[in-house]
Amino acid sequence: MLRLQLLLVNLGAKSVGVKLGILGLGTVGTGTVQLLQDREGRHPLLQEIEIYRVGVRSLDRPRAVELPPSVLTTDLEAIVNDPAVDIVVEVMGGLEPARSLILKAISNGKHVVTANKAAIARFGAEIFTAANQAGVYVMLEAAVGGGIPVIQPLKQSLSVNRIHAVTGIVNGTTNYILTRMQTEGSNFSDVLADAQRLGYAEADPTADVDGLDAGDKIAILASLAFGGRIHLEDVYCEGIRQVSKTDIAYAEKLGFVIKLLAIAKRVLAPNLPGGKVAPVLSEPGDGFATNPSGLTRTIAKRQTNDHSQLSVRVHPTLVPQAHPLASINGVYNAILVEGEPIGQVMFFGPGAGAGATASAVSSDILNLVATLKTSTTNPNPLLTCGHDDYAQIAPIAELVTRFYARFLTKDQPSVIGNLGTCFGKHGVSLESVVQTGVHGELAEIVVVTHDVKEGDFRQALAEIRNLEAIDSIPSLLRVL
Amino acid sequence: MLRLQLLLVNLGAKSVGVKLGILGLGTVGTGTVQLLQDREGRHPLLQEIEIYRVGVRSLDRPRAVELPPSVLTTDLEAIVNDPAVDIVVEVMGGLEPARSLILKAISNGKHVVTANKAAIARFGAEIFTAANQAGVYVMLEAAVGGGIPVIQPLKQSLSVNRIHAVTGIVNGTTNYILTRMQTEGSNFSDVLADAQRLGYAEADPTADVDGLDAGDKIAILASLAFGGRIHLEDVYCEGIRQVSKTDIAYAEKLGFVIKLLAIAKRVLAPNLPGGKVAPVLSEPGDGFATNPSGLTRTIAKRQTNDHSQLSVRVHPTLVPQAHPLASINGVYNAILVEGEPIGQVMFFGPGAGAGATASAVSSDILNLVATLKTSTTNPNPLLTCGHDDYAQIAPIAELVTRFYARFLTKDQPSVIGNLGTCFGKHGVSLESVVQTGVHGELAEIVVVTHDVKEGDFRQALAEIRNLEAIDSIPSLLRVL
Numbered sequence: 001m002l003r004l005q006l007l008l009v010n011l012g013a014k015s016v017g018v019k020l021g022i023l024g025l026g027t028v029g030t031g032t033v034q035l036l037q038d039r040e041g042r043h044p045l046l047q048e049i050e051i052y053r054v055g056v057r058s059l060d061r062p063r064a065v066e067l068p069p070s071v072l073t074t075d076l077e078a079i080v081n082d083p084a085v086d087i088v089v090e091v092m093g094g095l096e097p098a099r100s101l102i103l104k105a106i107s108n109g110k111h112v113v114t115a116n117k118a119a120i121a122r123f124g125a126e127i128f129t130a131a132n133q134a135g136v137y138v139m140l141e142a143a144v145g146g147g148i149p150v151i152q153p154l155k156q157s158l159s160v161n162r163i164h165a166v167t168g169i170v171n172g173t174t175n176y177i178l179t180r181m182q183t184e185g186s187n188f189s190d191v192l193a194d195a196q197r198l199g200y201a202e203a204d205p206t207a208d209v210d211g212l213d214a215g216d217k218i219a220i221l222a223s224l225a226f227g228g229r230i231h232l233e234d235v236y237c238e239g240i241r242q243v244s245k246t247d248i249a250y251a252e253k254l255g256f257v258i259k260l261l262a263i264a265k266r267v268l269a270p271n272l273p274g275g276k277v278a279p280v281l282s283e284p285g286d287g288f289a290t291n292p293s294g295l296t297r298t299i300a301k302r303q304t305n306d307h308s309q310l311s312v313r314v315h316p317t318l319v320p321q322a323h324p325l326a327s328i329n330g331v332y333n334a335i336l337v338e339g340e341p342i343g344q345v346m347f348f349g350p351g352a353g354a355g356a357t358a359s360a361v362s363s364d365i366l367n368l369v370a371t372l373k374t375s376t377t378n379p380n381p382l383l384t385c386g387h388d389d390y391a392q393i394a395p396i397a398e399l400v401t402r403f404y405a406r407f408l409t410k411d412q413p414s415v416i417g418n419l420g421t422c423f424g425k426h427g428v429s430l431e432s433v434v435q436t437g438v439h440g441e442l443a444e445i446v447v448v449t450h451d452v453k454e455g456d457f458r459q460a461l462a463e464i465r466n467l468e469a470i471d472s473i474p475s476l477l478r479v480l
Numbered sequence: 481m482l483r484l485q486l487l488l489v490n491l492g493a494k495s496v497g498v499k500l501g502i503l504g505l506g507t508v509g510t511g512t513v514q515l516l517q518d519r520e521g522r523h524p525l526l527q528e529i530e531i532y533r534v535g536v537r538s539l540d541r542p543r544a545v546e547l548p549p550s551v552l553t554t555d556l557e558a559i560v561n562d563p564a565v566d567i568v569v570e571v572m573g574g575l576e577p578a579r580s581l582i583l584k585a586i587s588n589g590k591h592v593v594t595a596n597k598a599a600i601a602r603f604g605a606e607i608f609t610a611a612n613q614a615g616v617y618v619m620l621e622a623a624v625g626g627g628i629p630v631i632q633p634l635k636q637s638l639s640v641n642r643i644h645a646v647t648g649i650v651n652g653t654t655n656y657i658l659t660r661m662q663t664e665g666s667n668f669s670d671v672l673a674d675a676q677r678l679g680y681a682e683a684d685p686t687a688d689v690d691g692l693d694a695g696d697k698i699a700i701l702a703s704l705a706f707g708g709r710i711h712l713e714d715v716y717c718e719g720i721r722q723v724s725k726t727d728i729a730y731a732e733k734l735g736f737v738i739k740l741l742a743i744a745k746r747v748l749a750p751n752l753p754g755g756k757v758a759p760v761l762s763e764p765g766d767g768f769a770t771n772p773s774g775l776t777r778t779i780a781k782r783q784t785n786d787h788s789q790l791s792v793r794v795h796p797t798l799v800p801q802a803h804p805l806a807s808i809n810g811v812y813n814a815i816l817v818e819g820e821p822i823g824q825v826m827f828f829g830p831g832a833g834a835g836a837t838a839s840a841v842s843s844d845i846l847n848l849v850a851t852l853k854t855s856t857t858n859p860n861p862l863l864t865c866g867h868d869d870y871a872q873i874a875p876i877a878e879l880v881t882r883f884y885a886r887f888l889t890k891d892q893p894s895v896i897g898n899l900g901t902c903f904g905k906h907g908v909s910l911e912s913v914v915q916t917g918v919h920g921e922l923a924e925i926v927v928v929t930h931d932v933k934e935g936d937f938r939q940a941l942a943e944i945r946n947l948e949a950i951d952s953i954p955s956l957l958r959v960l
Contacts, residue, residue: 031821034821035640035821041642042639042640042641042642043639043640046640124865125868125870128864128865128868129868131864131865132864132865135857135859136859137859137860137863137864138865139863141637147821147822147823147825148825149629149633149636149637149638149825152632152633152636152637153629153632153633153637155862155863156629156632156843156846156847156850156862157621157629157632157633157840157843157847158629158839158843159522159523159843159846159862160515160522160523160526160839160842160843160846161522161839162521162522167960222871223867223871226871227866227867228867228869228870228871228872229867229868229869229870229871230870230871230873231870231873234873235873236876242954242955242956243955243957244954244955246886246954246955247884247886247955247957250884250886250916250926251884251957254884254912254926254928256884256959258957261960267874267878267880308872309871309872309873309874309878310871310872310873310874311873311874311878311879312871312873313876313879315957315958316957316958317957317958317959317960318884318957318958318959318960319960320960323960324828327807339839340835341511341514341515341627341834341835341836341838341839342627342829342830342835342836342839343627343829343830343833343835343836344829344830345627345628345629345827345828345829345830346826346827346828346829347825347826347827347828348804348825348826348827348828349822349823349824349825349826350822350823350824350825353823354821355820355821355822355823356821356822356823358821359638359640359641359819359821359822360637362640363636363637363638363639363640366636366639366640367636367637367863370636371854371860371863374851374854375855375856376855377615379615379616379617380617380851382635382636382639383617383619383635383636383847383851384608384611384612384617385604385608385611385612385618386707387703387707387708387709388605388608388609388709389708389709390605390708390709390710390711391702391703391706391708391709391710391789391790391792392708392788392789392790393710393711393714393715393789393790393791393792394747394789394790394791396716396793398747398789398791399791399793400747404727404730404731404734404736404798406726406727406730432734436730446730446734448734474722474724474726475722475723475724475726475727476722477723477727477731477738477795477796477797477798478795478796478797478798479736479797479798480647480741480797480798480799480800480803480805
């Protein structure tokens with residue numbers, strides 16, 4: 001009886017906390033700790049995560065987050081070696097000691113969440129081989145596209161597709177610079193200097209403006225989308241230093257905008273004339289009649305494995321103005337995935353920043369926790385429906401929104417005044433009133449309101465409908 | 481010894497095939513079967529899926545897919561009752577018998593993948609309660625946004641966020657109609673008739689143009705984003721029949737486009753003045769000193785559970801032209817999710833169509849198979865790195881692309897001819913050559929090529945650089 005009780009206590013303790021060892025408490029680490037400490041209104045599974053150790057460079061630095069002194073340590077090696085740690089969260093950045101600590105964590109059987117695109121792009125083969133051998137997961141949603149879910153969709157939702165191309169604006173700094181050059185007609189060097197002053201570009205902007213950061217990211221995306229490892233030195237990188245305001249202006253006249261694109265695309269090997277795939281079996285009918293599906297598979301396999309190559313590259317590109325990527329401006333990122341049968345899907349959002357990156361890091365942690373809890377008797381809590389209360393829905397009369405309304409009225413000078421009086425009586429404040437034209441005997445008046453409660457607006461309208469000068473109210477639309 | 485062997489054989493057989501029972505072989509069912517039968521170049525896990533039974537209305541109809549006669553049956557009830565079936569894929573649509581078959585499958589312990597937004601929006605509570613009781617999954621990626629991964633990101637990647645709003649263009653038919661009304665200045669009824677002729681709108685367009693389909697979808701999205709069930713009758717639906725070309729034109733002048741938006745948003749209950757949240761504990765300091773975190777949690781919980789409501793609605797909306805949703809045109813869908821700390825992320829892609837929907841259905845099936853195979857000794861094959869070969873990367877010289885190049889040259893009439901000759905010699909065909917201006921003594925010439933191999937283009941350039949009339953080539957950019 002006592003033994004059973006002890007066992008239950010142990011099981012209870014085990015099921016409560018998945019212990020994190022976080023390496024680094026800079027911008028991303030701090031954002032992640034803040035998110036994990038502030039759980040209300042987020043997924044309830046976050047309650048099962050314990051911030052067990054956080055490795056920092058100095059214990060004395062002032063912090064934006066409160067952590068018990070026992071959690072903070074400068075001994076990062078001890079974190080990845082601590083048997084109590086379940087998941088190591090590497091948010092320190094840089095190549096070393098990040099790489100060694102990740103490998104050590106893996107060899108100790110710990111799962112890893114990392115935001116480190118530079119380390120993954122360079123040491124991904126080593127890291128994932130070690131992870132497969134140790135039977136642990138390495139999650140990297142934050143490595144590309146900041147908070148945009150793109151790694152998980154590529155690995156899961158889109159992996160039934162044959163991917164043809166992944167094309168992204170994956171570096172916010174260069175997109176910010178190009179957007180400002182375009183809207184202001186400014187030179188690269190002037191905008192760069194200003195971006196550095198505003199904190200949108202680093203003091204040493206090389207990794208961003210020379211396309212190297214984007215190169216790391218497209219290497220990772222290519223690897224996931226096409227299922228092959230990438231030698232980073234095979235990725236062609238050209239940055240935006242040479243892009244001039246003159247070219248941006250000419251491009252615009254030709255119908256283009258200039259964007260730094262990271263592109264990974266399946267291409268046919270060039271050794272075949274016209275880029276065509278040669279038939280693998282030249283004798284007509286050879287094998288086809290006896291084993292059609294076998295033959296088809298052989299040809300298809302040759303297509304992907306023998307004659308197919310990837311083109312993986314980063315360079316400033318003239319993008320047609322109607323292309324989905326042309327309108328991605330400022331520090332935003334977007335990744336366009338093309339495949340069969342999906343066609344085109346695009347993921348858009350903030351490509352950097354503490355909050356966005358913390359969202360990605362935390363979602364990886366949550367996914368790991370969910371996966372670790374999944375068994376034949378425990379369904380994955382992220383895939384099941386976890387709520388059974390009905391939400392309270394506000395009636396439409398309580399909606400607070402702006403309205404657009406079009407009136408047809410008698411063409412009398414007093415009409416606008418009368419409209420304004422009716423609206424005012426019901427607390428409806430007007431942003432603009434324009435008499436837009438005259439239709440025969442009738443005047444047309446378009447009104448846009450400030451934010452107003454829909455019920456109040458409707459009451460005002462009911463009164464307005466009774467005004468002698470009002471013919472009709474043909475349109476009533478809400479404004480976002 | 482014999483017993484062990486038998487056991488191994490059984491385990492082997494079990495691990496090979498996850499058996500699907502597909503209900504319906506219309507557009508989506510056919511697309512799904514086609515995808516599942518054509519596995520080359522897709523995720524290798526698809527090889528473990530067996531199309532075991534497909535339920536159809538008539539066995540005699542000609543089909544676009546080949547299936548053994550033993551797989552096809554008109555007895556749908558038998559499929560959901562067949563002990564061999566692991567996953568039931570409901571792609572028949574409609575309310576009944578879809579609902580009853582889904583519930584029967586669940587009660588028989590089968591996992592369910594469905595594309596049926598109408599059934600989920602109406603019977604979701606019943607279906608998910610049954611699924612939780614039976615310990616099975618019900619997957620519905622295809623129910624909203626066609627092929628766009630949005631259900632899985634909401635359930636997984638974004639669930640660490642506090643979601644503030646989900647705003648979507650989730651009905652392709654109405655977006656197609658509004659886009660054409662806008663670009664052509666046409667009337668609703670004319671465009672609708674043409675859309676029906678072209679197959680973009682149904683003969684009875686009610687569900688689309690009156691916003692009911694979008695209402696089903698936003699009810700599902702709201703439920704996932706905010707973690708509460710939704711009574712469909714609480715969702716306010718207003719369609720686009722009343723939108724006139726006049727209003728589209730006025731909206732444009734005011735800086736807006738008109739879109740049918742489906743909106744789910746957290747709002748504060750209106751019983752508190754100014755929308756402010758009243759403090760739960762009015763006595764200053766009450767409890768705070770002794771239990772600060774407890775107090776914070778109480779207030780926060782009240783905020784979400786007591787004073788917070790959802791606004792869930794579908795209506796035509798004036799959207800500012802710079803808003804990310806304003807440029808979503810034609811049959812495309814997009815879903816914008818706003819939350820903390822993520823900010824804004826948007827998912828864009830084809831909202832309907834056999835291929836896109838088959839992608840979503842198949843990705844759900846794949847995710848189920850991966851989840852079912854996951855255990856402490858078998859990591860989830862969708863989360864691990866499944867490749868260890870290096871991809872073959874084409875050198876940049878082999879890239880085939882269009883180029884933009886800007887030349888500064890002596891202002892001589894023969895220059896353009898000389899450029900053309902050099903390019904022609906290396907097989908570079910020109911799309912346009914424009915002398916754009918004169919800079920002092922020098923003329924400026926902008927060239928855009930047709931598709932050309934980068935190596936050939938570079939050779940031509942090397943020769944051009946040696947032309948006596950060429951001063952410099954300040955810009956060289958690729959064109960998407």
